[in-house]
Every structure is written in structure tokens, then in C-alpha cells.
Amino acid sequence: MQDILIVYDSKTGNTEKVAKALAEAAGERCVLAQVDAAPAADDFAVVVAGYWVDKGAPNAKMKKYLENLHGKKVVLFQTLGADPASDHAVSSLVNAGVLMNKDCKVLGTLSIRGAIDPALIAMMRKMPAGSPHSPSPESEARWAAAASHPDVEDLAKAKSFMQGFLAMYDKFLKMM
Ligand SMILES: Cc1cc2nc3c(=O)[nH]c(=O)nc-3n(C[C@H](O)[C@H](O)[C@H](O)COP(=O)(O)O)c2cc1C
Structure with a gap:
């Protein structure tokens, strides 16, 4: 089994920029794929799934993707027009979380603003x-x-999020 699959969808490029920053930080530990060309999630220990927020929830393609995941450790990331620290950002993440089957575990979340x-x-x-x-x-x-957005700082934040996640994953989360 490989380590990390980063799978995303992006209409205007914001989510793709964040996905690429995450992939850069994960290096050889990850495979990066647009959702239409994603390899089987079951071949990976962790799925890092990124979507753009559409009416307070994941965009339709990623919604479908998340609904079809089973028994996976998942990290959710989203880009949205609203403030990433807003209630709207939090509720959009919740709306992604509730789509998933109960046998999936969300290990982390990241919100980044997008034009x-x-x-x-x-x-x-x-x-x-x-x-x-x-x-x-x-x-x-x-x-x-x-x-x-996403600007240079946002992309640096995404990279450091991935570095922090990998450190936590190797120490604790792997065993979960
Ligand atoms: C149809 C549509 C609906 C959107 N709905 C929301 C929304 O509910 N909340 C929000 O904060 N941003 C919303 N946005 C903004 C996008 O989530 C944001 O621009 C995102 O970064 C786009 O990502 P992308 O460049 O990867 O497509 C919406 C954008 C579109 C086109």
C-alpha cells in the first residue's frame, strides 16, 4: 500500500494550487491526481481530498468522490471565497464530513481562501x-x-500543514 493520495477538483485553479503545494511538501510519499484521473483510493493509506466550496458544501464531483470512500483515513482541504476562519468555512467542512461513510476517519482539515x-x-x-x-x-x-488568494502565504501554510500532518501521522495517526 502506498502512503498518500492527494485528490482534488478545481474549476478556476485555486484548489489545484493548494493541492500542488501539499504535494510538494509530501514529496515522494504522495501521488497527486485530479479527481477524474485518480488511482484507486484503496491502494493508499491516507486520502487527502480537496474541493472548492459550492453553496456551502463540496463541489459536486468531490461530493460524489467523498460519498464513495470506504474505510479510509481522510484529510479534507477546501478553498472558498469566504474567510477560512468563518463559521461558513467550518460548516462547509462539516458538510463534507457528513457526506462520508461512517467507516472513514477524518484526521485533519485545512481551509484556504480562493479568489x-x-x-x-x-x-x-x-x-x-x-x-x-x-x-x-x-x-x-x-x-x-x-x-x-491563494497567495504565497496561503501556499506556505498548506506546505507547513502537510509537514505537520506527516509528522503526526508517523508518530500517532498511523496506528489509528
Ligand atoms: C458556483 C459557485 C458557488 C460558490 N459557492 C461558494 C460558497 O458557498 N461559499 C464560499 O465561500 N465560496 C463559494 N464559491 C467560491 C469558490 O469556492 C472559491 O472561489 C474557490 O476557491 C474556487 O476554487 P477553484 O479555483 O479550485 O475552482 C463559489 C464559487 C462558485 C463558482
Whole structure:
């Protein structure tokens, strides 16, 4: 059995950047794959699964992937437009966790901010007042704050997350 499979889906490239940073930190211990080309999860001890947040949950392809995992140790990572420390980020991770079968164990989670697709922002700017996504000073500030992410610091954070995870995995989590 190989060590770590990093599997992800990415529409505009943010999640892919984070996946690549994680893979760089894991080096030869990991295989990196886009979800459509992923090798069998059962050949790996740990699956590190990354998605972009779509309406507060994993994007559809990764949702399906997570639902089909059985008996795996899993690390979840997500990119999202909102603040990674927000309740929304936490609930999005929870929404990923509850999709999985009970025989899977979540060993770690990572949230990283990601720029929102300008096409989506343009669409939201046209939404009528009163709709949950209609533009407001707060939403404009949120979209602007996300625009430069993931940045160099985010990718460094992803790398150090993976280094920390591997150290914990080798010491304790492997035995779980
Ligand atoms: C259709 C759609 C729905 C989204 N829903 C959310 C959301 O509910 N919460 C959030 O914080 N970001 C949301 N986003 C922003 C993305 O999660 C974010 O930009 C992410 O980093 C995109 O990753 P990618 O570049 O790998 O596709 C949404 C983006 C799109 C296109």
C-alpha cells in the first residue's frame, strides 16, 4: 500500500494550487491526481481530498468522490471565497464530513481562501436587492479580499500543514 493520495477538483485553479503545494511538501510519499484521473483510493493509506466550496458544501464531483470512500483515513482541504476562519468555512467542512461513510476517519482539515470567479461576481452584481447574494458593501469587501488568494502565504501554510500532518501521522495517526 502506498502512503498518500492527494485528490482534488478545481474549476478556476485555486484548489489545484493548494493541492500542488501539499504535494510538494509530501514529496515522494504522495501521488497527486485530479479527481477524474485518480488511482484507486484503496491502494493508499491516507486520502487527502480537496474541493472548492459550492453553496456551502463540496463541489459536486468531490461530493460524489467523498460519498464513495470506504474505510479510509481522510484529510479534507477546501478553498472558498469566504474567510477560512468563518463559521461558513467550518460548516462547509462539516458538510463534507457528513457526506462520508461512517467507516472513514477524518484526521485533519485545512481551509484556504480562493479568489471568486469574476463571472460569478458579475452575475451576483446583477442580482436584485433582497436576494441572498445581491451586492452589498460587505459582499464587495469579501469578494475583493478573496481576489488575491491563494497567495504565497496561503501556499506556505498548506506546505507547513502537510509537514505537520506527516509528522503526526508517523508518530500517532498511523496506528489509528
Ligand atoms: C458556483 C459557485 C458557488 C460558490 N459557492 C461558494 C460558497 O458557498 N461559499 C464560499 O465561500 N465560496 C463559494 N464559491 C467560491 C469558490 O469556492 C472559491 O472561489 C474557490 O476557491 C474556487 O476554487 P477553484 O479555483 O479550485 O475552482 C463559489 C464559487 C462558485 C463558482
